[in-house]
Each structure stands twice: as C-alpha cells, then as structure tokens.
Amino acid sequence: MSRVLLTGASGFVGKHAVRHLIARGYDVHCLTRRGGKIPGAHCHQVDLLTEADALAEMVAVIKPQSLLHLAWTVESGAFWTSRANLDWLAASVPLYRAFVDAGGRRMVIAGTCAEYAWSAAHASQPLHELSSALLPATLYGQAKKSQFDILSAAAALDGVALASGRIFFLYGPDERSGRVVSDVVVNLLHGRLVETTEGTQSRDFMHVDDVAGAFAALLASDVTGAVNIATGIDQPLSQLLAEIGAQIGRPDLLQFGARPMAANDPPRLAASVARLRDEVGFVPKFDLQTGLADTIGWWRRELKLDQKR
Amino acid sequence: MSRVLLTGASGFVGKHAVRHLIARGYDVHCLTRRGGKIPGAHCHQVDLLTEADALAEMVAVIKPQSLLHLAWTVESGAFWTSRANLDWLAASVPLYRAFVDAGGRRMVIAGTCAEYAWSAAHASQPLHELSSALLPATLYGQAKKSQFDILSAAAALDGVALASGRIFFLYGPDERSGRVVSDVVVNLLHGRLVETTEGTQSRDFMHVDDVAGAFAALLASDVTGAVNIATGIDQPLSQLLAEIGAQIGRPDLLQFGARPMAANDPPRLAASVARLRDEVGFVPKFDLQTGLADTIGWWRRELKLDQKR
Numbered sequence: 001m002s003r004v005l006l007t008g009a010s011g012f013v014g015k016h017a018v019r020h021l022i023a024r025g026y027d028v029h030c031l032t033r034r035g036g037k038i039p040g041a042h043c044h045q046v047d048l049l050t051e052a053d054a055l056a057e058m059v060a061v062i063k064p065q066s067l068l069h070l071a072w073t074v075e076s077g078a079f080w081t082s083r084a085n086l087d088w089l090a091a092s093v094p095l096y097r098a099f100v101d102a103g104g105r106r107m108v109i110a111g112t113c114a115e116y117a118w119s120a121a122h123a124s125q126p127l128h129e130l131s132s133a134l135l136p137a138t139l140y141g142q143a144k145k146s147q148f149d150i151l152s153a154a155a156a157l158d159g160v161a162l163a164s165g166r167i168f169f170l171y172g173p174d175e176r177s178g179r180v181v182s183d184v185v186v187n188l189l190h191g192r193l194v195e196t197t198e199g200t201q202s203r204d205f206m207h208v209d210d211v212a213g214a215f216a217a218l219l220a221s222d223v224t225g226a227v228n229i230a231t232g233i234d235q236p237l238s239q240l241l242a243e244i245g246a247q248i249g250r251p252d253l254l255q256f257g258a259r260p261m262a263a264n265d266p267p268r269l270a271a272s273v274a275r276l277r278d279e280v281g282f283v284p285k286f287d288l289q290t291g292l293a294d295t296i297g298w299w300r301r302e303l304k305l306d307q308k309r
Numbered sequence: 310m311s312r313v314l315l316t317g318a319s320g321f322v323g324k325h326a327v328r329h330l331i332a333r334g335y336d337v338h339c340l341t342r343r344g345g346k347i348p349g350a351h352c353h354q355v356d357l358l359t360e361a362d363a364l365a366e367m368v369a370v371i372k373p374q375s376l377l378h379l380a381w382t383v384e385s386g387a388f389w390t391s392r393a394n395l396d397w398l399a400a401s402v403p404l405y406r407a408f409v410d411a412g413g414r415r416m417v418i419a420g421t422c423a424e425y426a427w428s429a430a431h432a433s434q435p436l437h438e439l440s441s442a443l444l445p446a447t448l449y450g451q452a453k454k455s456q457f458d459i460l461s462a463a464a465a466l467d468g469v470a471l472a473s474g475r476i477f478f479l480y481g482p483d484e485r486s487g488r489v490v491s492d493v494v495v496n497l498l499h500g501r502l503v504e505t506t507e508g509t510q511s512r513d514f515m516h517v518d519d520v521a522g523a524f525a526a527l528l529a530s531d532v533t534g535a536v537n538i539a540t541g542i543d544q545p546l547s548q549l550l551a552e553i554g555a556q557i558g559r560p561d562l563l564q565f566g567a568r569p570m571a572a573n574d575p576p577r578l579a580a581s582v583a584r585l586r587d588e589v590g591f592v593p594k595f596d597l598q599t600g601l602a603d604t605i606g607w608w609r610r611e612l613k614l615d616q617k618r
Binding site for chain 2: 081083086087089090091093094096097136138139142143145146149150153154157158
C-alpha cells in the first residue's frame with residue numbers, strides 16, 4: 001500500500017481528497033495544524049508555516065512515497081492579495097525538502113487558472129497547460145506560479161515526478177461563505193434578493209468532489225507538469241446562476257446587472273482538459289445540473305429548510 | 310541620514326557594498342550570521358535561514374528605510390544546482406515581510422544573468438531587462454527569478470519600490486577559489502600550467518568594486534524593476550585570460566583548448582547597460598585592464614610574491 005502525505009486535509013478540496021485517496025488504496029497521512037481525527041486516515045499535528053524542524057522529523061518517520069500538497073491561505077476574497085501567499089510559497093520549500101529527504105518521489109501541488117495570462121487576447125481560447133502564456137495578474141496567482149516554477153526546477157534535479165493541478169472554478173457542499181455559488185444558494189434558499197453583475201463572464205465550474213477526484217487521479221498517474229483541473233465546459237456566470245434559481249424555484253430573486261463587472265475580470269476563462277482526460281484518464285462525475293442539485297440539497301439539509309420552500 | 314539594512318555584508322560583493330553605502334551617507338546596519346564587527350557599520354547577528362522571529366523583532370527595532378539584500382548561497386560551482394537555492398528563496402519572504410512591517414519602502418535584491426533565456430537564439434544580442442526572454446536553465450537562476458517575481462508582485466501591493474540588480478560576471482581581489490579569474494591569476498602567479506577551453510564564449514566581466522558601487526547607486530536611485538549590473542562590454546573569455554597572462558608575464562602557461570566547452574555554455578552573454586547608465590546614472594570605474602591589474606596586484610600582496618616573479 002502506497003503511503004501518501006496530504007496537506008490541507010481540512011480544507012474544501014482536502015476533505016474530499018482524503019476519501020478519494022483512501023478509495024484508491026493509499027495509506028493516507030494528513031498534516032493538520034489543529035490535529036484532530038479524520039476517519040480512515042492518520043493525522044499528524046504540525047504548523048507548516050512555523051514548524052519546519054518538527055515537520056522534517058515527522059516526515060522522516062512517515063516516509064511517504066507521494067505527497068499531495070493542497071494547503072494554502074484561503075481567506076475569502078482577501079486571498080487574491082493576501083501577504084499570506086508569500087508565507088505559503090516559502091512554506092512549500094521545507095515541505096518539499098522534508099519529503100525528498102525522506103525518499104519521496106511523487107508530488108502533486110495545487111495550482112490555479114490565475115497563473116495564466118488573463119488578458120482577452122490570451123484568454124479568449126481555452127487555456128492550455130503547454131501553450132498558453134503564463135502571466136499572473138494577482139499575488140495569489142504569482143505565488144502559485146512561483147511555487148510551480150521553483151519546485152519544478154528542483155524536482156528535475158531530485159528525480160521527483162512533480163505535477164500541478166491548475167484549479168479553475170469550483171463549488172459544492174460545505175463551501176464557505178463569500179464564494180459565488182454558496183452565497184447565491186444560501187440567499188435564494190432564504191428568499192433573499194441577490195444582486196449580481198450581468199454575468200456575461202464565462203467560467204468553468206467543477207464540483208469539489210470532482211476536483212478532489214481529479215487530484216487523486218493525477219497523483220496516481222505518472223503525468224508530470226501542469227494539468228488543468230476543470231470540466232472543459234464553460235458557460236456565462238448568468239447561466240449558472242439561472243440554473244440555481246430554477247432548481248430552487250426562485251429565479252425572480254436574481255437581479256442581473258445590479259452590480260458592475262469588475263474592470264479586471266476576464267470575459268472568458270475556459271480550460272483545455274485534454275491532459276486531464278486523455279493523459280490522466282479522469283472524467284468528472286457531475287455535470288453542472290447534477291452538481292448544483294447536490295449542492296442545493298446539502299444546503300437545504302444544513303439549513304434545515306423544508307424541501308418545498 | 311537614511312538607514313539601510315544590508316544582508317550578505319561578509320560576501321564578495323557585500324564587503325565592498327558596505328563601503329559604498331557608507332560613502333553615500335547611509336547609516337548601515339548589517340545582518341550577519343556570525344556577528345563580528347564591520348568598521349563604520351552596525352552588525353546584528355541573526356541567521357536568515359532559521360531565525361525568522363528574531364529577525365522580525367530585530368528589524369522592527371532597526372526600522373530601516375531601505376534594504377539591500379545580497380545574501381545567498383555561494384558554494385563554488387555547486388551553487389548552480391544547490392538545494393540551498395530553495396532555502397534562500399524561502400528566506401527572502403520573512404526578510405521582506407519584516408522590512409515592510411517595519412516601514413521600509415525601498416528594496417534592492419541581487420538577481421543574475423542566469424534568469425535570462427540562454428539559448429543562442431535569445432542570447433546572441435545584448436540581454437535587455439525589459440525585452441529579453443526570461444527562462445532560467447539552472448536552479449540558481451530559477452530561484453533568483455522566483456524571488457524577483459514574487460517580491461515584485463508583493464511590492465506593488467505594499468508600495469515598496471523594488472529593484473533587482475542582475476549581476477553578470479564578476480572578479481576582483483579576495484575572490485574565493487573555484488572562480489575563473491581568481492584561479493587563473495593564482496595559478497599563473499605560481500608558475501603553474503592552466504588548462505582552459507578555447508575560450509570563445511563571450512562574457513561581460515565587471516570588477517567587484519564596481520558591482521558593489523552599482524548596487525549602492527541603484528539603491529540610492531528611484532529606479533524599479535530589473536537592472537543589469539555589467540560593464541556593457543563583453544569579450545571572449547580567451548581575451549580576458551590572455552590579458553591576465555600578459556600582465557603576469559606568463560602567457561605561455563595558458564593552454565587554450567585543453568578542456569572541452571561545456572555543452573550548455575551559451576556562446577555569448579552580453580548585457581544592455583542602458584538602464585544602469587542612463588536611469589541609475591552609474592558608470593564603472595575600472596576597465597578590464599585596470600581591473601585585472603588591481604586584482605593581480607592584490608593577489609601578489611596576498612601571496613607575498615615578489616613583483617618581478
């Protein structure tokens with residue numbers, strides 16, 4: 001049984017990743033800041049940002065063959081510009097070194113579509129891992145790109161097979177507030193008006209369970225380099241919101257055009273999924289309709305709302 | 310009097326930088342791992358690689374307006390591929406954050422010509438900071454590029470005026486062994502044969518005192534972004550070595566072609582110095598002839614060799 005080290009196991013994607021890794025037969029060892037228990041996995045308490053020495057000792061004992069590194073700053077909204085992005089970039093170095101020193105040879109990190117150049121000239125076509133220009137417009141995107149750049153250069157010397165899953169947009173049950181799908185679902189379920197932009201910006205949204213499944217599949221594969229984690233289907237945000245409105249039965253609460261588009265919001269962010277589909281061999285389980293139904297159902301139970309409301 | 314924080318003060322460039330900063334009227338505070346004293350400057354003992362908390366407290370007390378960050382791994386030869394490059398990239402984060410938190414707003418870091426794409430297609434013309442492609446071929450070059458990328462992105466948000474001095478090739482008194490000029494000078498002074506390549510590769514070599522002077526001038530300017538630190542004049546390595554042979558009076562000891570060229574050694578690495586000259590306003594003091602004479606004279610004194618040998 002292959003031993004995998006997982007960071008970010010208590011996060012949005014990480015919670016689902018634990019399950020997918022266990023299902024694939026991995027012996028899962030989670031590094032968590034607060035400790036605690038995760039069914040079917042081992043938990044090791046360590047703060048990746050401040051405890052480099054303890055981390056190295058811990059990883060030397062665990063001796064994982066592979067590493068799925070999902071931990072990062074996640075402050076809602078603020079994460080685009082948070083200085084914590086610098087700290088997480090820095091923290092990836094002792095983590096990488098501890099892993100390599102312990103004999104690890106397969107590593108997957110979480111990248112982002114924000115690593116790509118977002119100007120309309122670059123992003124009108126689906127973004128491709130090997131041919132699309134990289135030019136992060138945000139500190140978050142730059143930190144993720146720098147993590148990929150430096151670890152790729154080191155991995156080539158160390159004989160580590162490194163891959164980066166570039167996450168596009170995601171949604172699903174148990175998403176924190178301040179994110180588009182969770183906020184709209186909760187507001188509509190409560191019968192509150194939702195003011196949005198025109199929603200013409202086209203995006204590729206993937207259910208979090210599929211995002212986690214894609215990472216587990218990527219880890220289990222021998223694919224290296226960047227791989228987009230997306231469905232391959234993008235649609236205007238207005239269409240996604242309209243689907244939520246229709247499923248909840250309150251499309252009337254959606255006020256399109258009530259808010260201006262952000263000036264730097266690219267009109268289209270679409271993903272080529274050729275690498276994910278053909279090289280990793282991963283196909284998502286949810287389409288947008290079933291994925292949103294799953295999410296809305298979860299929120300109804302969570303908020304203890306009558307199904308008919 | 311403006312207060313500057315200096316890292317790498319005991320290094321090859323740093324030793325000269327202290328003097329140039331003092332000459333420009335800065336109140337110089339050096340962070341050094343081993344402590345010790347530097348005439349005319351304050352020394353603070355801290356290990357940048359392991360003591361992030363102590364560093365933050367120290368910088369909060371010093372409250373420097375500017376920061377010249379020269380410290381980096383310098384293992385001869387090994388530094389191109391040393392994993393310590395990762396550690397120094399990571400260490401630049403707590404240093405940057407401590408500096409910004411203490412109110413610092415002007416920062417200069419040490420970059421390298423190894424950040425540029427070195428293929429002949431890219432490097433046949435002088436490399437220009439704003440138009441030449443960046444594509445590091447080495448871990449060292451990548452770590453320096455990632456440092457520049459991530460600190461530039463953060464500096465833009467923090468209102469920090471960040472510049473990077475991209476060092477090309479350097480030489481001078483007190484250079485450690487394992488470097489081309491120091492090794493050739495010492496061997497010729499001892500009357501030993503020197504086996505070299507054909508020496509057709511063209512390089513821009515700058516005297517270390519000018520490199521340090523350029524950094525001090527860059528720090529004192531308000532120029533931001535990358536600035537090549539070079540003379541603007543490149544010549545075949547064979548010409549530089551022949552000049553050393555001529556000055557020492559032993560050209561006969563140079564065996565050109567005795568060693569093969571490294572396969573990945575680019576035929577030309579030349580620098581545009583328009584930014585350094587026109588924007589920073591810096592002009593080097595030494596040309597190659599006077600710079601080598603200075604270096605050879607230093608080695609004669611160091612090795613206590615008779616001038617006539």
